[in-house]
Amino acid sequence: MAMKTYKGIPYHLWNPYTQMDRFISFLGMGPTILTRGEGHYVYNDRDQRYINGNSCTWNFSIGYGREEIIEAASRQMRELPFSSCWGLVHPRAIELAARLVQITSGNFAHVYLGSNGSEAVETALKLARQYHRQSPDAKDRGRFKVISLRGSYHGYAYGAATLSGSEDYEAKFGPMVPGFLQIEPPYCYRCPYRKDGYPDCGLACAQALEKTILAEGPESVAAFIMEPVMGEFGVVAPPEEYYRRVGETCRQYGLLFIADEVTTGFGRTGKLFVSQYWDPQPDVLCLGKAISGGYLPLAATLATEAIYQRFQGKQNYFMHGSTNSGHPVCAAVGLAAIDIILREKLPENAARVGTYLKSRLSDLMTSHPIIGEVRGSGLMIAIDLTRDRKTKERFTGDEIYNFLLDAIGRGLLLSYSDWGLSLFPPLNIDEGIADQIVGIMDKTLRTGAIAELDRKARLLKEFAISKL
Template sequence: MAAKSYHLWNPFTVMDEFLKTKDFGPLTIVRGEGPYVYNARGKRFINGFSSLWNVAIGHGREELVEAAATQMRELAYASCFRQAHPRAIELAAKLVDITNGRYQHVYLGTNGSEAVETALKMARQYHRQSPDEVDHGRYKIISLRHCYHGVSYGATSTSGLKSDEEKFGPLLPGFVQIESPYCYRCPYGKSGYPECELACAQALDEKIRTEGPQTVAAFILEPIMGAYGIIAPPEAYYRTVGEICRKHGVLFIADEVTTGFGRTGKLFVSEDWTPAPDILCLAKAISSGYLPLAATLATEAIYQRFLGEGNQFEHGSTASGHPVCAAVGLRNIDILISERLPQNAATVGARLIDRLRELANRRTQIGEVRGRGLMIGIEFVSDRETKEPLTEKATFNVLLDLATLGLLVYYRRNIIGLLPPLIIDDAIVDQIVDAIDTALDTGLKASVARKARLAKEFAASKLR
């Protein structure tokens, strides 16, 4: 393909670097089948991060193709503004059902950012409509530093990152952060749980008090921080932050865009939390990425505040509850549940974590293996004692070698993320571990041989 014909502006991509390497096969995926994707040369890769953490049931499921085609023939589009259609009604009911009736009302959207944006606006409007006037001043959103909730201004403002502020600030006012529950590198300098007495969770109480409880609308968290490096707090963390929210009348929002629909071995991480979150954000695996779909679920108590003469939730977009996306979502959820994919993620994921921890006994570059189910992070270090992170460049070299070995993974700084489709089996687990074992040898030697191998592997690739 001539360079000039490339007009795509890739999201979150360093274009200068990408354009130098875009003809490399792994970067142009042309086909998918089950847990694998194929490049233009026909090389097969284990889809080690489920394309973008979303293709839970794997590629190529005809049932979803069929669901979309049938729905398009019947009714390609209808809006949910002051009207409805069967698929949106059925999908909302299905989501209420599989969350065990904890939530009673479902707003449908198209992506995770929208699910979060919806939750944030819902939380603010909820307080604005409180019968108690003292709540009307609640607008602040508390979140975890380095969280990722999406790209819209509200979602971006939750992260409170200096780099975002510099690039397109000012971010929105009223967004404040507490440090994240990153046990391996505790931001509070503690030695570990339980000795730390969950200082990271107690920080929420402190933050609400200093901000002024009557100014805080909601606290939002990812049950396992994905983009930051698969950071999973101790179980007790969830109860503690939930109780703190309750105590201060602050809404508790769980963003399960990544963790939802079985990724961690349970259908939802928050399914048995007490207190339960007030709002649940879902996307990604809700449709396994086959079509854009998202949902924001609210409790009965929240919904009740939006009733009454002339009152409505001031929110919605053209594709909210799109019938074709809803039809695909419904079929996808049926497959996830009937094929017991959350259970598979639990079993196969436990094996993967065990095998990676065994590997860590031999490979000193592995500082920590963490996560749950099939949401696993491996943090690389150059020195285990000091936890000095492996450089990003060295981690990238490991990633390149993994690609030549036929495994695509997520990476960020010195961390790689494994979030394969929930359909993988023990044989694929073993291939993943073997590939990482090999890449830790070859990938960390910036040798001529490595470069030659990469060149041979990729350079002949042709874009189609």
């Protein structure tokens, strides 16, 4: 097959999470090649405009054209574009770590800087194992198991990916990391535990953690990790009580409690961080994505003073790190992005506009029986699609993909998965953009859209992004 080219340049790139044969054959159509951004919009190479309804990969939270960020990056590029944090340091890394400790719950005292969410999670996992390995109490040194929620997404790295409990990962590149186990997620709309619903269910999903710890033997379990709101799984959040129950279970059995706020952090749900209101507090916090407004790769893993203290001395230092940990330009951009997020009160804006958007999308349920549930908080909203509201039967993956294509064809980029469609727009959108989004969703979800599924399937030929 002749090699595809872009402006005469042969296409050698291998895209992440992308079905390359399909992508390559449709390269250049729709929003497959984006060339510029402006505020909440992105443009393709034919200057067609799309609403950035998924903030790229849920990270680009403050919009395009932020001069403050560009200035911070160029200043740092001139001053000190790179210096390592391996046994050395530079001012921006010190400042960023202090800023993160200051704006989080007050429970964290030490910050490991990284480049992406997967690294933030990988860091937390190794931290948890090493923490127990060097416990003063010999009976805790055998703790290595990590419990997570089935269907969660914590990243691509082996440890992070193992947490999902995904059969696909196991089939493609198993065996995955040993010692990881999953409990079913707190998915009230399609509860995997019971039919009677919260609160009658007694929060069976939270009880499952304790049961699993007891079944495995508490002295073998190192940590429990969860996303406060499961993004990829379907913007699924448990009842508030769940956080307290699993936190207390972690305390009771000596597990580290890890909150993965890579997606929810920095205002996405309408709160700066979801876990800052939890009691008990998590012991470790993973951050990424919007930490830099999405402008540069940056992530962080925060730990408590008690954890840090166990890593003192020649034998005990944290044997982990990466070349780009604490990269000065990324750190400078992170500081500037955090200033913008706080100064412009973006969590508050996400809460306000998110409430409006969610309520307008919920209104569509009256005219669109295929909407099973609209859920989420802030600007992290899922539209769960079902063939039949009573049985909650799902559409096929191809059918959901057709809805996605339809929305893209109307100028809205959004995310999709087996259960439906989701919106993660930039945190500074206003009601006007929310109205545009609702207008497009209304057309996309019209019952006609189902009748025309075959026609939509043909639209696959116009778009080729397998994961937006």
